[in-house]
Amino acid sequence: MKRFVALGGLLIGGSLLAAPTAGATLVCPPGVTNPAYCQNITPPSVTTGLPVPAPPSGATLTGTVNPNGAATTYVFQYGTTTSYGSSTAAGSLAASSSNQNVQQNITGLTTGTTYHYRLVAKNPGGETVGADQMFTLCKNGISPGEFCAAPGSEETHIIIHGHATSKGKGFVLIELTCTKGSPCEGTLYLLPPNGSSSRAHTSAATVYGSATYSIAANSTGNVQVELTEAGKAALAKTGKLTASAVTVSGGVRTVIGKITVKGKKHKKAHKKAAHHVTHATRSPGFTG
Numbered sequence: 001m002k003r004f005v006a007l008g009g010l011l012i013g014g015s016l017l018a019a020p021t022a023g024a025t026l027v028c029p030p031g032v033t034n035p036a037y038c039q040n041i042t043p044p045s046v047t048t049g050l051p052v053p054a055p056p057s058g059a060t061l062t063g064t065v066n067p068n069g070a071a072t073t074y075v076f077q078y079g080t081t082t083s084y085g086s087s088t089a090a091g092s093l094a095a096s097s098s099n100q101n102v103q104q105n106i107t108g109l110t111t112g113t114t115y116h117y118r119l120v121a122k123n124p125g126g127e128t129v130g131a132d133q134m135f136t137l138c139k140n141g142i143s144p145g146e147f148c149a150a151p152g153s154e155e156t157h158i159i160i161h162g163h164a165t166s167k168g169k170g171f172v173l174i175e176l177t178c179t180k181g182s183p184c185e186g187t188l189y190l191l192p193p194n195g196s197s198s199r200a201h202t203s204a205a206t207v208y209g210s211a212t213y214s215i216a217a218n219s220t221g222n223v224q225v226e227l228t229e230a231g232k233a234a235l236a237k238t239g240k241l242t243a244s245a246v247t248v249s250g251g252v253r254t255v256i257g258k259i260t261v262k263g264k265k266h267k268k269a270h271k272k273a274a275h276h277v278t279h280a281t282r283s284p285g286f287t288g
Contacts, residue, residue, distance in 0.1 A: 025125040041125030042068040045099075048119040048130035053147055057137065058107035061088070063119035063130060064099045070123040071095050076104050078117035082132055087120075112139035138253060148253050170227045172261050174245075178215035185214045186249030188223055190231065193244045193258060206230060208243050235261060 049062035079085035088104035119130035178184035208231030
């Protein structure tokens with residue numbers, strides 16, 4: 001009896017077996033003598049997803065894996081550089097040909113540090129490495145375990161108009177515009193400016209005011225912000241309050257611009273200011 005061994009698309013022993021399909025590996029069970037039992041297996045398809053905060057010092061790493069018809073294992077590699085250095089425990093997926101959502105938690109992260117991570121999956125057809133993603137755990141977050149984001153990197157698209165109107169009794173009306181095809185939702189904070197358009201102080205003791213917002217897709221709406229005692233004192237002192245406007249959406253903090261709040265006696269002097277625009281990719285990148 002002849003013994004057939006699959007090698008590069010050939011059956012050594014006298015018969016030709018079709019070469020593997022593009023991107024696949026030809027796999028035969030050990031000791032196989034019948035080419036009908038050999039199989040083309042495609043490596044898994046992977047997409048590294050977005051991170052989710054896991055307070056107080058962790059993150060949930062997410063992604064999707066398509067096993068492409070073969071049993072598959074996966075891990076998330078992570079670390080402070082693209083050399084990674086750490087990985088989660090391996091997860092496993094049964095053979096299927098559809099995208100499967102996967103996630104793993106990591107803990108013990110250091111605030112103010114940027115972390116890189118990627119999803120890696122493997123089956124008998126080979127290994128696939130997902131794209132690198134990053135996040136930074138805020139050093140002084142408004143809420144515990146919050147991610148910091150550089151300007152222009154939040155998922156929502158928000159335009160904030162440079163002047164706002166004091167409504168008296170500790171409330172300020174601020175105009176926001178949502179520039180994407182789905183609603184913009186989150187929390188708006190007014191914080192003392194620190195002289196930089198890319199950062200803002202985030203000590204809870206110095207928050208000037210906050211309010212949740214939900215602006216319809218491609219629409220403009222007013223958000224009523226209730227001032228804290230610190231905000232009221234700053235406004236009363238000079239009749240004008242300058243603040244950094246910060247959004248927190250999906251656990252990610254982004255500075256979207258600066259805003260000037262004037263008391264009622266200045267209302268008629270208001271002029272529209274230039275817009276500050278945030279566009280989105282959500283790849284957190286600065287230490288806060």
